Amino acid sequence: MQMVGRAEAQRRTLRTLMFTQVLGGVGLAAGATVGSLLAERISGRTDLAGLGGTFQTLGAALLALPIATVAHRAGRRPSLTLAYVVAALGALGIVAAAATRSFALFLLGSAALGAASAANSAARYAAADLALPAHRGRDLSLVVWVTTLGSVLGPNLAGPAEPIARALGLDVLAGPFVVSAVVLMLGAVAITALLRPDPLLLSRQLSGEEAAPRKGSLGRGVAALRRHPEASQGVAIMALGHAVMVGVMVMTPLHLVHGHASLAIVGFVISGHIFGMFAFAPIWGIGVDRFGAPYVALAGGAILLISAVLAGLSAAGFSVLLTIALFLLGLGWSAAFISGSTLLVGPLTVTERPAGQGLADLGMGLTAAICGAAAGVIVQHWGYAWLAHVALVGAFTIMAIAAMAATASARAAEAPVDRPV
Structure with missing residues (x-):
């Protein structure tokens, strides 16, 4: 009876999270199309146009731990709602x-908007709270997969949002952010109304664990990762995959434009990259459940390696080679993200999960911000090909960590189990 109740609660959780992931994806992507244009218009400076995205990334990273703290103390529903x-x-x-x-208010708002990214990341962990180990990868990947819908729908709202902005007497570039605000509030309402029972609290109850201690999330997260090497490997795989993906992706539009590619071509290439990031997530999730997370991580590292090689060989401007490289960049990131998330969740106890997950997302966010900034310096001084060469190091490292995790998993499976006489 308990298992039936758990299964039904997990189905409700997945339905709710998949719905709100679409809303969160729309809320983020609606303004992404015009964010840099609005930053340039407000500041009057082209060199500051990218700061909105930077502050949004930093906001997502810095808000990951507070969101995890609320989850640790009160459950997933209040943390995601917040x-x-x-x-x-x-x-x-x-x-x-x-x-x-x-412009100062613009940057502050961008940082706060990053909470939607943090919520979307935390939702995949909520999907794993009640999941059985045999289906954990699949359930987690489904929540990642539906982000594709929001990412595709969001940018297409820039046009329809224009009359809304005019009706409100606003700059037309502010219209998509009005849509974002409405959609994100709908997400908050949906989480509050539909995420019942709370998956983390129910999982804690079913596991028989006591109420969570109230010490700091950072300390709990570090302690949890130190106790579980497999979880630490998962964090490293996610962070490195994110570093490779963000570093190459953020400079690709510049590489295209320097070769006189049109903005339509830039949008086409980046759309293919985003498609690779999310559309095949369920395949990786099923692969994790069937073959093990380390082997999917190894495949992800290999795909990132091929992507970096192809990107490094591509000339400035549009090419089929670069288009394939960016698609593979998203695909390899997806494999690393799904497998790393599953490696992280697996060994942690229910009480340890929020802190460990918050620390992992903090690390991923800070890595993205640092690598995005470093990528610009590398391209400015040495060129896009050298950026791809640096990405090779990250891909090789992912493969090495995945190989170590696979070896440890095989040894654990072969170890004799002590049975009572």
Whole structure:
């Protein structure tokens, strides 16, 4: 009876999270199309146009631990609700910044909007709270997969949002952020109304674990990762996969434009990259459940390796080679992300999970921000090909960690089990 109840609760959890992931994806992607244009208009400087995305990434990283702390103490429902509300307020802050021409408010709003990214990341862990080990990879990957819908729908709302902005007397570039605010608040309402029972609290109850201790999330997370080498390997795989993906991806539009590619071509190449990131997530999830997370991570590292080689060989401007490289970049990231997340979740106890997961997402976010900034310096001084060469190091390292994890898993499976006489 308990197993039936758990299975039904997991189905409800997955349905709710998949719905809110679409809303979160739309909320983030709606403004992404015009974010740099609005930053340039408010600041009056082209060199500051990318700061909105940087602050959004930093916001997602810095908010990961507070969101994990709320989950640790009160459950997934209040933590995800809080994240969506903060993100909606961030979108409204950007709208206010457009009206007042305040670049400082724009950056603050962008950082708060990053809470939506943090919520989308935390949702995959919520999908694993009640999942049986045999289906953990699949359930986690389904929540990642539906992000594709939001990522595709969001940018297409820039046009329809224009009359909304005009009706409100706002800059037309602020219209998509009005849509973001509304959609993200809908996400908060949906989480509050539908995520019942709370998957983390129910999992804690079913496992018989006591109420969570109230010490700091950072210390709990570090302690949990130190106790479980497999979880630490998962964090390293995710962070390195993120570093390779972000570092190459953020400079690819520049590489295309330097070769006189049109903005339509840039959009086509990046769309293929995003498709690779999310569309095949269920395949990786099934692979994790069938073959083991280390082997999927090894495949992800190999795909990232091929992607970096192809990107390094591509000339500036549009080419089939670069298009394939960016698609593979997204595909390899997806494999590393799904397998690393599953490696992280597997050995952690229910009480340890929020802190360990928050620390992992903090590391991923900071890695993305640092690598995005470093990529610009590398391309400016040495060129795009050298950036791809540096990415090779990250891909090789993922493969080495995955090989070590696979070896440890095989040894554990072969070890004799002590049975009572």
